[in-house]
Amino acid sequence: MTASNIVELYGVTKAFGALTVLHDIDLNIVEGEILTLLGPSGCGKTTLMRIIAGFEPTTHGRVIIKGADVSNLPPDRRPVNMVFQRYALFPHLDVFDNVAFGLRLKKWPKDRIREVVRNMLQLVQLGDYGNRWIHELSGGQAQRVALARALVNSPSVLLLDEPLAALDLKIRHHMLAELKRIHQETGTTFIYVTHDQDEATILSDRIVLMNGGRIEQIGTPEEMYAHPRSLFCARFLGETN
Numbered sequence: 001m002t003a004s005n006i007v008e009l010y011g012v013t014k015a016f017g018a019l020t021v022l023h024d025i026d027l028n029i030v031e032g033e034i035l036t037l038l039g040p041s042g043c044g045k046t047t048l049m050r051i052i053a054g055f056e057p058t059t060h061g062r063v064i065i066k067g068a069d070v071s072n073l074p075p076d077r078r079p080v081n082m083v084f085q086r087y088a089l090f091p092h093l094d095v096f097d098n099v100a101f102g103l104r105l106k107k108w109p110k111d112r113i114r115e116v117v118r119n120m121l122q123l124v125q126l127g128d129y130g131n132r133w134i135h136e137l138s139g140g141q142a143q144r145v146a147l148a149r150a151l152v153n154s155p156s157v158l159l160l161d162e163p164l165a166a167l168d169l170k171i172r173h174h175m176l177a178e179l180k181r182i183h184q185e186t187g188t189t190f191i192y193v194t195h196d197q198d199e200a201t202i203l204s205d206r207i208v209l210m211n212g213g214r215i216e217q218i219g220t221p222e223e224m225y226a227h228p229r230s231l232f233c234a235r236f237l238g239e240t241n
């Protein structure tokens, strides 16, 4: 069986006024993989992710997710969710209600919500934390709640924008392992944005290295390190934080 593409980008170009920040990007994302958009600050990673999420229109080009043009899908029919660096949790709701929020909006039956949210809190290892307030959580726990909330309606694609950037180094390494486990258990396609080569290497099936709004190189971490295609790739991948 050949793996199929779940997201396809064709000639994606984005300009903000006179500034073109993405140049004619073609990219296929394979169902079930963890694909990382890696590159220095300002290279266009977040803009590309926001375009994939449908938050931002392209200037030219198309984004196809599961065969449908994302610009034609209303927000609640796009099979993607996003996790942000600053979690964006609701401080006035407890952990359970944060995770349940979107399901209640969609008027899921109460019993079903209870079951699904409990399962999801188990998945992120916060099974006993449903009644806690957000301000009572550590940074790592808050990020787990954000993950649970983003995964609770089983999106096909999860977009993660520097989700570990606000965490300290030790917790970051632990959360990377957790992300891998959660990815394996859910089978969701992950598109991950980072400027950190180590994170990209540990986590990714494939890395897309970007520079100045263009793709410099795509490959597995091993391919990228063994055969950097340009001086930029060799230098960027060789840098240590």
Ligand code: ADP
Pocket (backbone or CB within 6 Å): 016, 021, 039, 040, 041, 042, 043, 044, 045, 046, 047, 048
């Ligand atoms: P990265 O995520 O790689 O740091 P971004 O996608 O955030 O890069 O930004 C790429 C470029 O686009 C930067 O030059 C940034 O200043 C510019 N940019 C991003 N969003 C906007 C916006 N809403 N309006 C104008 N310029 C923007």
